[in-house]
Amino acid sequence: MANLFIRTDQNGTSKYYGNITSKDKRIRKCLGHSKQAAELALKKLEYDLLFSETKKEDIQHELKPACISFLASLEITGISTLHLKSINGKVRAFKAFCDKMSHSKISDIIITFCFF
Numbered sequence: 001m002a003n004l005f006i007r008t009d010q011n012g013t014s015k016y017y018g019n020i021t022s023k024d025k026r027i028r029k030c031l032g033h034s035k036q037a038a039e040l041a042l043k044k045l046e047y048d049l050l051f052s053e054t055k056k057e058d059i060q061h062e063l064k065p066a067c068i069s070f071l072a073s074l075e076i077t078g079i080s081t082l083h084l085k086s087i088n089g090k091v092r093a094f095k096a097f098c099d100k101m102s103h104s105k106i107s108d109i110i111i112t113f114c115f116f
Helices: 035-051 063-076 081-100 106-113
Strands: 002-008 014-022 025-032
Touching: 002 035, 014 035, 025 035, 063 081, 063 106
Parallel strands: none
Antiparallel strands: 002 014, 014 025
16 A cells, blocks of 8 residues: 655655555655655556566676675775785685585575575
8 A cells, every 4th residue: 555645844845755565565755846746656666566577686607707806896995915815815715615516606606505
C-alpha cells in the first residue's frame, strides 16, 4: 500500500513524500514539490517496484585479475609498503591454495567456502 504525505519545512516550502512497503521493505522518498508531480512519481515508483526483475549477479570473474585489482586499490589508498607486502604475501598464498583446489573463478570460491 502506497500513500502520499506532505511536509513543510521552516521556510514554508512544501514537499510531497511517498511511503511504500514492498517485500517487507519500507521505502520513504521525496517525490516532488507539487501534488501532481508527486502522484506521477509515486505511480512510477510503484510500477518499478512491482515489475522490476530481481537479478542475482552471476559472478564469473577470474581470480587472478580480481587479486591484481584488489592490490591496486590498496596501493591507491596510501597504505604503507610494509603492509602492502604483507597483504600481497597473503593474497599469493590464497591464490596458491585456490590453484591447488582447482578454483579459477570467484564463483567457485564463493560456492565452496560458504558451506564451512
